[in-house]
Amino acid sequence: MTLTYETVDVFTDTAFGGNPLAVVFGGERLSTQAMQTIAREFNFPETTFVLPPTDPVNTAKVRIFTPGVELPFAGHPNVGTATVLARRGSVFGKPVGDTVVFEEAIGLVGLKIVRDGGEAVGAVLTAPALPTVEGIFDPSAVAAAVGLSDSAIILARHAPAHVAIGATFVIAEVADLDALAAARSDEGLIAKHLGKAAPDEIYLYTRLDAGEGTLHIRARMFAPSLGIPEDPATGGAAVAIAGLFVKLMDGDLDLTIEQGVEMGRPSRLDVCILRDGTPARITVAGRCVPMMRGELAA
Structure with a gap:
């Protein structure tokens, strides 16, 4: 069986920045294990498989794999896959317009295509649901799990929070850029200090600037148990932290997230919390750069 693929760098407008994604076509007859093996071969943070939708009113069924699970x-696979389909112009015999709807394990996921001069350059993801804030973690345990001192974790606004949106996250604010840079991804430390309660992903951030209805942060995300020591841009975590801020703040919020700086793959995620209805809505927007295309034997 010969499959085709395209790769894009997501949440960036510069090649070799952002978060790489492989998008695979023609895998309708692949087993789950075969998809996992292909994702491991690419060894990108995520690989998606574009499959015919169960309901033809939707654009496609999309399955998302890390190298491990x-x-x-997840956010960046949706933004990247939507952009790839829009650039191709059609999928499964149907044109791709300005919106797409993907069937995923979490449910239906909708995105709006961003165009520049008629060409697809990115997408805006609407979160399929509000994240749930399920509790808090011991700050000392979280600090130790990422190799930081207790004083590096800031508690003035919130304790390290356990947030779920498909994957599970611990979200912790750290003191400054030095503390953020000093954190490290170590699966052994995470297991030792968080044990069976360890979430899928650890998301650390520090504030860079804040204004009326705006916030600018820099973040890092570690998920070694998923086969991702560090992720350069994490759309799912952007949804998760926005869900936390829905609980902590009033009003709309424009949130700018820098990520991947410490990895040499700078990324930008533009997040909005919109309280124009009940419940609030969360969107995550980003640009994509096409990188490679080819064939693989499976």
Whole structure:
């Protein structure tokens, strides 16, 4: 069986920045294990497989794999896959317009295509649901799990929070850029200090600037148990932290997230919390750069 693929760098407008994604076509007859093996071969943070939708009103069924596991939902694979389909112009015999709807394990996921001069350059993801804030973690345990001192964790606004949106996250604010840079991804430390309660992903951030209805942060994300020591841009975590801020703040919020700087793959995620209805809505927007295309034997 010969499959085709395209790769894009997501949440960036510069080649070799952002978060790489492989998008695979023609895998309708692949087993789950075969998909996992292909994702491991690419060894990108995520690989998606574009399959015919169960309901023809939707654009496609999309399955998402890290090198280690399948995910029910993630942000950068959706933004990247939507952009790839829009650039191709059609999928499964149907034109791709300005919106797409993907069938995923979490449910239906909708995105709006961003165009520049008629060409697809990115997408805006609407979160399929509000994340749930399920509790807090011991700050000392979280600090130790990423190799930081207790004083590096800031508690003035919130304790390290356990947030779920498909994957599970601990979200912790750290003191400054030096503390953020000093954190490290170590699966052994995470297991030692967080044990069976360890979430899928650890998301650390520090504030860079704040204004009326705006916030600018820099973040890092570690998920060694998923086969991702560090992720350069994490759309699912952007949804998760926005869900936390829905609980902590009033009003709309424009949130700018820098990520991947410490890895040499700078990324930008533009997040909005919109309270124009009940419940609030969360969107995550980003640009994509096409990188490679080819064939693989499976």
